[in-house]
Every structure is written in structure tokens, then in C-alpha cells.
Amino acid sequence: MPARPHPNLHTSKLRSEFLLSLAILGALAMVPLLVQSNYWLGVLIVSMYFAMMACGWNLLAGYAGQFSLAPAAFAMLGGYSTGLLAYHLDAPLWIGLPMSIIMPGLVGLVLGRIVLRLSGAYLALTTLSFAEIIRLVIYNSIDFTRGDQGLNVPALYDGRIGNYYIFLGVLTLIVGLIYWLLRLPLGRFLQAIRDDEIGAASRGIDVLRYKTIAFIISCAICGFAGGLYGTFARLVSPELGLIAQTGLVIAMVVIGGMGTLAGPLIGAMLVYTASEFLRDVGGIQMIVFAALVIIFARFFREGLWGLLRRVAVRRAASKGTP
Amino acid sequence: MTLMTIQSLEKRFGGLRAVDGASMDVHEGELLGLIGPNGSGKTTLLNMLSGHLKADGGAIQLDGQEILGLGPTRLTRLGILRMFQMTRVFNRVSAFDNLVVCGLALGMKEPQAYARATELLEELALAHVMYLDAGQLSGGQRKLLEFGACFMVPPRIALLDEPFAAVHPVMKEIMSDFIRRRNSAGQTFVLVSHDMPVIVDLCPRSVCMNAGKVLAEGKTQDVLQSTAVIEAYLGEDATQEDLHA
Numbered sequence: 001m002p003a004r005p006h007p008n009l010h011t012s013k014l015r016s017e018f019l020l021s022l023a024i025l026g027a028l029a030m031v032p033l034l035v036q037s038n039y040w041l042g043v044l045i046v047s048m049y050f051a052m053m054a055c056g057w058n059l060l061a062g063y064a065g066q067f068s069l070a071p072a073a074f075a076m077l078g079g080y081s082t083g084l085l086a087y088h089l090d091a092p093l094w095i096g097l098p099m100s101i102i103m104p105g106l107v108g109l110v111l112g113r114i115v116l117r118l119s120g121a122y123l124a125l126t127t128l129s130f131a132e133i134i135r136l137v138i139y140n141s142i143d144f145t146r147g148d149q150g151l152n153v154p155a156l157y158d159g160r161i162g163n164y165y166i167f168l169g170v171l172t173l174i175v176g177l178i179y180w181l182l183r184l185p186l187g188r189f190l191q192a193i194r195d196d197e198i199g200a201a202s203r204g205i206d207v208l209r210y211k212t213i214a215f216i217i218s219c220a221i222c223g224f225a226g227g228l229y230g231t232f233a234r235l236v237s238p239e240l241g242l243i244a245q246t247g248l249v250i251a252m253v254v255i256g257g258m259g260t261l262a263g264p265l266i267g268a269m270l271v272y273t274a275s276e277f278l279r280d281v282g283g284i285q286m287i288v289f290a291a292l293v294i295i296f297a298r299f300f301r302e303g304l305w306g307l308l309r310r311v312a313v314r315r316a317a318s319k320g321t322p
Numbered sequence: 323m324t325l326m327t328i329q330s331l332e333k334r335f336g337g338l339r340a341v342d343g344a345s346m347d348v349h350e351g352e353l354l355g356l357i358g359p360n361g362s363g364k365t366t367l368l369n370m371l372s373g374h375l376k377a378d379g380g381a382i383q384l385d386g387q388e389i390l391g392l393g394p395t396r397l398t399r400l401g402i403l404r405m406f407q408m409t410r411v412f413n414r415v416s417a418f419d420n421l422v423v424c425g426l427a428l429g430m431k432e433p434q435a436y437a438r439a440t441e442l443l444e445e446l447a448l449a450h451v452m453y454l455d456a457g458q459l460s461g462g463q464r465k466l467l468e469f470g471a472c473f474m475v476p477p478r479i480a481l482l483d484e485p486f487a488a489v490h491p492v493m494k495e496i497m498s499d500f501i502r503r504r505n506s507a508g509q510t511f512v513l514v515s516h517d518m519p520v521i522v523d524l525c526p527r528s529v530c531m532n533a534g535k536v537l538a539e540g541k542t543q544d545v546l547q548s549t550a551v552i553e554a555y556l557g558e559d560a561t562q563e564d565l566h567a
Binding site for chain 1: 372374393394395398399403404406410411412413414415416418419422423424426427428432453454455468471
């Protein structure tokens with residue numbers, strides 16, 4: 001073990017972020033006791049859907065440094081995996097929902113092996129092209145997908161409260177899974193790859209292999225989020241895969257704290273709830289989020305969680321503790 | 323005993339022959355100096371040895387096994403560790419975690435990697451900055467950190483490209499002492515440097531390259547006294563004193 005635990009060491013950092021994440025999820029568990037409005041519970045359920053996508057995308061972009069522009073497309077793929085099975089084969093959700101993990105994961109494996117040899121803007125553009133192609137294919141395959149009419153999906157649970165706790169449970173599992181993965185050597189390998197791919201390969205890390213693993217897990221998480229969302233909305237449509245949805249996910253992660261465990265949760269809850277408050281003023285909400293993303297990307301690279309952490313470390317230092 | 327054999331290695335960039343049929347042997351446990359003027363092909367040669375560049379021709383053998391064409395990850399796992407001229411560390415993780423990740427990548431268990439990283443940071447006088455992110459370290463400390471990363475698991479051969487460039491003399495001494503200690507324990511090094519006093523001090527044997535070819539090879543003092551080497555470095559009218567100046 002290192003001479004003494006320190007907040008800037010990988011394991012300590014992860015542990016404190018995980019505890020904060022659990023505190024946020026615990027607070028969310030209390031919300032239905034205070035909020036009875038079906039509308040606001042619905043807003044929070046959709047926030048949690050975005051939080052799942054944000055967590056999945058953050059694993060890939062924040063920890064592994066691979067900037068994909070397809071998280072919403074994979075959520076759409078997940079939603080359609082469940083929806084198509086139910087529509088064409090009457091498949092029950094215990095088959096449909098696991099398929100919303102497996103199908104996007106498999107597509108992620110194939111796409112990842114091709115696009116992860118690229119990096120930076122090339123990777124972003126390739127994944128953006130994939131996202132738009134797959135959305136247009138679904139949109140135009142009217143006989144198979146019913147096009148822009150979307151597909152009806154059976155509900156997993158009827159009431160708002162029940163759905164709220166299902167989403168909260170799944171989000172907690174996803175946060176737990178990511179924490180567990182990052183505690184493995186994989187977590188350190190991804191961070192090394194993010195900081196310097198050539199350096200990582202020169203230390204014995206199989207860069208393409210670990211990037212592909214991160215891509216598959218990220219796609220599977222986004223896919224499951226989409227599948228679950230379909231059971232709540234009882235509908236999946238090509239709108240799930242709009243690039244604007246990906247933009248929202250990126251805004252959430254950047255504002256909350258990219259490359260941190262708690263950041264996507266903070267970002268998703270704040271951004272989506274704020275977007276509901278700003279709904280009445282129309283298009284201005286996207287201007288506000290875009291401006292916030294620019295400010296955070298320029299001045300606060302670790303987002304709101306980074307700011308909180310900096311204040312905590314400064315306080316601890318002023319008290320003379322590490 | 324020969325550890326690595328390099329035969330007629332070639333690398334072309336368009337019309338430029340960056341490495342042009344270079345051949346040399348690296349013996350087990352030796353500290354070989356690789357010198358030559360700028361653009362002579364030293365780094366390109368190292369890039370091929372560490373798998374970062376594909377050679378256009380020739381052969382490289384480690385322990386008698388052909389390794390030409392293998393990528394950097396495979397070669398690192400075979401024990402060929404590389405330190406770069408332009409420092410490559412993981413900027414957004416602590417100095418301690420920078421070393422730990424290298425140990426884990428080469429199969430160490432976490433407690434073993436923690437102990438080894440702590441030991442190395444102390445040996446390289448970096449213990450006081452172990453909790454800082456690598457991006458917050460000075461240029462010299464970052465070089466020392468990358469240097470240490472090569473020794474988390476003792477390599478078969480350490481390829482060091484300009485480890486002393488732009489490094490404070492105190493850190494240079496720490497690195498030199500480390501190299502001496504490891505070499506006397508049997509560690510094999512290939513050291514690329516423009517710092518002639520250090521080459522003379524550390525490397526009993528040297529190879530000098532110029533224009534992609536091996537110009538001279540042998541005892542370091544003999545190589546440095548070679549007229550061809552002096553001319554390659556300093557032009558036709560130069561003397562050996564000019565080379566050491």
C-alpha cells in the first residue's frame with residue numbers, strides 16, 4: 001500500500017466519488033416522499049434515463065478519452081431491440097430487455113473494432129455518421145420499424161412510483177458496475193489510454209483491446225437505458241437517436257464533471273430538471289447549456305464535482321489534514 | 323552473450339533513408355551508448371526496436387527469436403521497455419498511480435505494484451511528489467517518472483532516448499546512479515545521448531550512427547577518437563577536443 005491514503009490516489013478518489021454518488025442516489029430515493037406530482041416524477045425518471053446514458057458515455061469519453069457521438073443512437077438501438085421483438089414476435093420483456101443490452105453491445109463490438117483505430121475528431125465524425133445512418137435506416141424502414149410512428153413497447157410496471165424506483169435501482173446498479181470496473185486494473189488502463197495512447201502501449205497496455213471493452217460496455221449501458229425508457233414511455237421512435245439528445249448527454253457530463261463517477265449524475269439531474277424549468281422560454285435552453293458547456297470546458301475541466309472537490313481539498317489542507 | 327541482434331535494418335520516409343542497413347549487437351548486461359549527430363537515425367532505430375515504427379527491411383532478434391513487425395505492447399511484454407525523448411507520462415493521474423498502472427499492465431498484483439512504486443519513487447527522489455498529478459510535475463521530475471516506469475518490472479533491455487536532455491544536474495546524477503546500480507546487477511541498457519561526458523562515464527561500448535548507417539562501433543573512447551565520428555559531428559576541420567568541448 002502507499003505510505004498513507006491520499007485523496008488524489010486512484011482508489012481514494014474513486015471511493016469518495018462512489019460515496020457521493022450513493023448519497024445522490026439515496027437523496028433521489030427520498031424524493032417521492034416529498035414530491036407527489038406525476039409530472040415531476042416523470043421528469044426525474046427521464047433525468048435518470050439521461051443519467052444512465054451519461055454514465056455510459058462518461059466511461060468511454062471521460063475515462064478512456066474516446067469521444068463518441070453515438071450514445072443516443074445506441075439508446076435508440078436498445079429501445080428498438082426491445083420494441084421490434086415485442087412488435088414482431090410478441091416477445092416478453094424478460095427477453096426484450098436483455099436484448100437491449102446484447103444487441104447494442106454486439107454492434108458496439110463490430111463498430112468499435114473499426115472506428116477505435118481512429119481518434120479525436122475522426123472518431124467523433126465516424127460515430128456521428130454511424131448515429132445518423134442508423135437513425136435514418138430506422139426512420140425509413142417503415143415496413144419493419146413503422147418509421148416515425150414508432151413502436152409500442154409493453155410496460156414493465158404501470159405506476160409512476162414503481163417506474164421511478166425501477167429506474168433508480170437500475171441507475172444504482174450501473175453506477176455500482178462502473179465503480180467496480182474502475183477499481184479493476186481496467187480503470188487505470190483506460191485512464192492511461194486517455195492521457196497518452198502511445199505511452200500506454202509502451203507500458204504493455206493493449207490499447208485497442210481496452211478501448212473496445214470500454215466501447216462495448218458504454219454501448220450496452222446506453223442500449224439498456226433506451227430499452228428501459230421504452231417500457232416507461234411505452235413507445236420507441238427514431239427521435240430517441242437524435243443528435244440533439246447526444247448533445248444533451250455531453251452537456252450533462254461536461255457540466256457535472258467528465259472523468260468522474262459522480263459528475264454524470266449531478267449533471268444529468270441538474271441539466272434535465274433545469275431544461276424543464278426553461279421549457280417555457282423555448283430554444284433558449286440549448287443556448288444556456290451550450291454556453292455552460294463552453295465555460296466548464298474552458299475553466300472547470302472537472303465540472304461541478306471538480307469544483308466541489310477542490311473546495312474540499314482546500315479546506316482539508318487549511319485544517320492541516322491530507 | 324548476444325541479447326539483441328539488429329541486421330541490415332532499413333527505414334525510408336519517402337526519398338529519405340532514415341535508417342540505411344544498420345546492423346549491431348546488444349550484449350546481455352551491457353550498457354551500450356548510441357550516439358550520432360541530429361538526424362543520424364538513432365530515434366528512428368529505437369522506434370523500430372520498440373515497435374513504434376515498421377521497418378522496411380532487415381531483421382531484429384531478441385534471444386534469437388525474430389521480433390520484427392511486433393507492436394509496442396507485445397514488445398513491452400517481451401521485456402523491451404522504452405523511454406521517449408519527448409516525455410510520455412499520464413498527466414491526469416498521480417505520480418504514484420503512473421507507476422502502479424505500469425506494474426499492473428505487466429502482470430503485477432496490486433499490493434506488489436504499490437510496494438514497488440513506493441520503492442522506486444523513493445529511489446528516484448520523487449517520494450515528496452508521489453500524490454501530485456504527473457501533469458503538475460516539473461519537466462525533470464516527469465522525465466524521472468517515465469524513467470522509473472521502465473523499471474516497475476525489470477526489463478530485458480531498456481531503451482533510453484535522451485534521458486538526460488533538459489534535466490537538472492542533480493536529477494541527472496540520480497538517473498546516472500540508478501543506471502550504474504542496475505547495470506552492475508546485470509540490467510541491459512541502450513542509451514541514446516548527446517551528452518558525451520555522460521556517455522564516456524556510463525557506456526564502455528558505443529555505436530555511432532550517421533545518415534542512417536553505423537559509422538563506428540567499439541570501445542567508447544575509440545569511437546570518439548575516430549576521425550569519421552569527429553567529422554560527422556563537427557565537420558572536416560574539427561578535432562577530438564572540439565567534440566568534448
